[in-house]
Amino acid sequence: MAGTSFQGRDVISINDFSKEELLHVLSVAKKLESNPQPSLLKGKILASLFFEPSTRTRLSFASAMKRVGGDVIGFSQAETTSVKKGETLWDTIKMIEHYSDVIVIRHSVEGAARLSAEAASIPVINAGDGANQHPTQTLLDLYTILKEKGKLDNLTIGFLGDLKYGRTVHSLAIALSHFKTSIYFIAPEALRMPSYYIQELKKRKIPCRETSDLDSVAKQLDILYVTRIQEERFPDPLEYQKFKAGYRIDRSLLKISKPGIRIMHPLPRVGEIDPALDETPNAVYFRQAANGIPIRQAILALVLGKAK
Amino acid sequence: MTDRPPEYKISAIRDGTVIDHIPAERTFDVVDILNLRAHPDVISLGMNLKSKQLGKKGIVKIAGRELTKEEVDEIAVIAPKATINIIKDFSVIKKEPVALPEHFSNIIRCPNPNCITNKQKISTLFHVVGQEPLSAACHYCERVVEEKEIVLK
Numbered sequence: 001m002a003g004t005s006f007q008g009r010d011v012i013s014i015n016d017f018s019k020e021e022l023l024h025v026l027s028v029a030k031k032l033e034s035n036p037q038p039s040l041l042k043g044k045i046l047a048s049l050f051f052e053p054s055t056r057t058r059l060s061f062a063s064a065m066k067r068v069g070g071d072v073i074g075f076s077q078a079e080t081t082s083v084k085k086g087e088t089l090w091d092t093i094k095m096i097e098h099y100s101d102v103i104v105i106r107h108s109v110e111g112a113a114r115l116s117a118e119a120a121s122i123p124v125i126n127a128g129d130g131a132n133q134h135p136t137q138t139l140l141d142l143y144t145i146l147k148e149k150g151k152l153d154n155l156t157i158g159f160l161g162d163l164k165y166g167r168t169v170h171s172l173a174i175a176l177s178h179f180k181t182s183i184y185f186i187a188p189e190a191l192r193m194p195s196y197y198i199q200e201l202k203k204r205k206i207p208c209r210e211t212s213d214l215d216s217v218a219k220q221l222d223i224l225y226v227t228r229i230q231e232e233r234f235p236d237p238l239e240y241q242k243f244k245a246g247y248r249i250d251r252s253l254l255k256i257s258k259p260g261i262r263i264m265h266p267l268p269r270v271g272e273i274d275p276a277l278d279e280t281p282n283a284v285y286f287r288q289a290a291n292g293i294p295i296r297q298a299i300l301a302l303v304l305g306k307a308k
Numbered sequence: 309m310t311d312r313p314p315e316y317k318i319s320a321i322r323d324g325t326v327i328d329h330i331p332a333e334r335t336f337d338v339v340d341i342l343n344l345r346a347h348p349d350v351i352s353l354g355m356n357l358k359s360k361q362l363g364k365k366g367i368v369k370i371a372g373r374e375l376t377k378e379e380v381d382e383i384a385v386i387a388p389k390a391t392i393n394i395i396k397d398f399s400v401i402k403k404e405p406v407a408l409p410e411h412f413s414n415i416i417r418c419p420n421p422n423c424i425t426n427k428q429k430i431s432t433l434f435h436v437v438g439q440e441p442l443s444a445a446c447h448y449c450e451r452v453v454e455e456k457e458i459v460l461k
Contacts, residue, residue, distance in 0.1 A: 110424065
């Protein structure tokens with residue numbers, strides 16, 4: 001598709017993207033990374049509305065905007081806003097659209113970003129709505145895979161950890177279904193990938209298998225995408241400790257995996273990955289976080305009509 | 309002469325609309341969708357009637373009322389196999405199955421308690437993703453609702 005059709009568009013869900021559109025965003029990100037444009041969004045204002053806490057996403061949007069010459073206004077917690085006084089989300093957005101050129105929103109309620117996009121006449125970018133969507137995370141994950149492996153087709157990808165509640169896993173699996181990939185879902189029984197997604201992937205002819213044993217499939221993986229297992233998902237703290245120990249990866253993984261395996265994680269990690277892996281060329285999670293900058297620059301520039 | 313068992317009959321109407329082949333448990337949902345509690349003319353209801361197609365079905369006869377397209381679409385969401393019969397002078401002059409719309413607005417509730425439609429006063433909107441059985445995705449939180457989960461708003 002022509003890049004210009006991104007102008008004025010909202011970025012709410014990865015499901016709204018065609019394969020061509022995904023690839024177009026990645027190619028714009030690549031251009032901006034190799035050829036920085038510090039004045040591209042000069043005079044433009046980003047309203048950064050974080051109704052719940054975030055470190056990486058909030059700071060990387062702000063950094064992305066500033067590195068292309070734009071300004072950022074906003075808040076990082078709802079407590080300091082009129083929401084506390086009972087203002088509806090609709091009213092908040094109707095006001096803020098006059099203060100800025102583009103809105104980034106993170107909210108704990110699912111569907112908050114879509115509603116904001118309906119309220120606003122300027123582009124709205126979803127930076128996470130509850131357990132639902134976080135499309136720029138998915139785009140930076142795809143960008144990372146592309147940069148690390150040089151391709152998105154003919155790869156075998158393993159997802160490890162909390163696959164039941166992990167929105168990054170759900171969105172990335174759906175995005176990968178546009179390409180020729182094979183997927184392993186590696187999780188304890190209680191945290192298996194929801195059957196809805198498995199069915200959807202099978203419908204899209206993506207070979208996917210489920211297992212609880214990483215070692216048995218490690219040899220086949222080009223990418224291992226690790227997610228955090230959250231303590232609050234377990235009613236019994238002992239069960240949590242057991243899972244945590246069983247799904248921690250360390251350097252011993254590299255002895256049984258493909259030499260070129262790349263280990264990704266959306267971060268923050270809380271013990272799933274031994275820091276001793278950080279020094280290996282296989283660990284890419286910090287580079288992955290850094291890739292958020294060119295991806296978010298690309299999205300901002302595209303929806304503001306400053307990139308084609 | 310032998311006594312025949314009395315047949316279960318719902319009185320005929322002269323002019324109006326008969327909605328047939330409603331899943332039995334959705335009969336009162338049809339009453340609610342059409343706001344029939346406030347209807348001034350005759351209404352006959354049948355519920356748990358034998359049906360080859362549905363096992364048990366409901367039927368609603370409304371005198372002096374024709375349905376709008378929007379109302380028929382709403383009925384399709386909870387009774388996808390229903391038929392709408394238009395009655396003139398005790399005769400069926402038109403009989404049509406309902407057709408599921410591609411999208412439907414503000415008919416059902418989203419079952420996700422953390423969906424924005426359950427947190428703030430806004431209309432729901434669903435996009436049909438599967439038929440027989442019906443499944444539909446919430447426009448806002450993207451949760452897919454199965455037919456058996458459907459609860460009217």
